Amino acid sequence: MESGAIQPTLDIDAVRADFPILNRPLPNGKRLVYLDSGASAQKPRQVLDAVLGCYETYYSNVHRGKSTLGLKVSESLEAVREKVRAFLNASSSDEILFTSGSTLALNVVALSWGRANVKAGDEIVVTPMEHHANLVPWQLLAKEIGARIRMLPMTDDGRLDLSRMDEAITSRTKLVAVTQLSNVLGTINPIKELADAAHAVGAVIVVDAAQSIPHLPTDVQELDVDFLVFSGHKLYAPTGIGVLYGRREFLEAMPPAFGGGNMIERVHDDHFTPAPLPAKFEAGTPPIAEAIGLGAAIDYVADIGLGRIAAHEHALTVYAHEQLKSLPGLVIYGPSPARKGGIISFTVQGAAAEDLNFLLDRNGIAVRHGHHCTMPLHERLGVPATIRASFGVYNTKADVDALVEGLLAARKRLRLT
Ligand code: 7TS
DSSP, rough: OOOOOOTTTOOOOHHHTTTTTGOOOOSSSOOOOETTTTTOOOHHHHHHHHHHIIIIIIIHHHHSSOOHHHHHHHHHHHHHHHHHHHHOOOOOGGGEEEEHHHHHHHHHIIIIIIIIHHOOOOOEEEEETTTGTTTTHHHHHHHHHHEEEEOOOBOSSSOOOOHHHHHHTTTTEEEEEEESSSSOBBBBOHHHHHHOOOOOOOOOOEOOTTTTTTTTTHHHHHHTEEEEEEEEGTTTHHHHHHHHEEEEHHHOOOOSSSTTTEEEEEEOSSOEEEOOOOOOOOOOOOOOOHHHHHHHHHHHHHHHOOHHHHHHHHHHHHHHHHHHHHHTTEEEESSSGGGBSSEEEEEEEOOHHHHHHHHHHTTTTTEEEETTTTHHHHHHHOSEEEEEOOTTHHHHOOHHHHHHHHHHHHHTTTTTT
């Protein structure tokens, strides 16, 4: 991403007007300064209307029978699948599976592809910056199978050390599981290079796009990835809906991860034949209205333009780095703004992250503190907890200024000199 001024073409007032929650005071009367989109993004009116519109005008269950509503809602759900296909540039909508989120999607790959393909002695390569959702499912699989987890080396400023990639990715590697954008460091990882390295040793690559999807255009064919997951709720869509992209040849060969309605073609007393893709991996009633909301969210970001959103957030990240660096005792973790997305994790010497979070929250400033589900990373950083500010399309320089003022006020309150 290029550094530079916020593009005038992003009409920030119009964007902010789309998000009802940003335009009402908090219960304590303060203005909400929402700097926690990395945990979950707020929802624009367009998404809320789409969800409500589904429930109010055409809601029914999907893929069951031929009622007027059933057909309409099934068509609408399949239209969202096609929208996701286009958003990721997948070659077929059969490669787009609806799940409840990134976590479930990663577990599906581990349970289904992993159990069928990983053998005792094989290695699963991850990075030290993975969210637990892209680490624990592989640990469960490794334990069950007798496989081994290996970590890619990382530089001191929180980037993968590509010069040492072949220390970890070897002929024993079966799978490389990597995040596209770290939820703590903001690091943007070189997915294409990692995909090439994985494929060169006959391994597959699974990409956790939970953090990158709202910020970076994602083309699964250009990146040449085998699996990619994301959660709707970080992309301004409702909770409970997520996506697993899988290369068709893998999905065709994999057994279903879960059994139940919709995922079968025929069921007999003691066996079944699975349904064709994508139903094979969608047991049970899917999150229907949530998926409709995801479709509206994709339209929303596409209308603004992901490139424009990325440029806006990048300018904010540069500005926030400049402002925060001037605060005494403040340490920012991760690479320079030129190499990262809109996530800034930091500590303040002499102040517990929890206390800072509490004091900021009292002033209406929503950030997150803790290990952010990345305990191995925090062990490497040598701190038990960080404070994280993460940006969305609706954030402004005024939000950054409020964070800085909030931190200065917290310093005073904590009597830090
Ligand atoms: N992967 C990454 C990189 C994430 O940041 C998260 C959630 C997940 C996977 C899991 O997503 P879920 O929707 O299935 O829960 N990250 C965060 C976070 O950083 N703060 O709260 C949730």
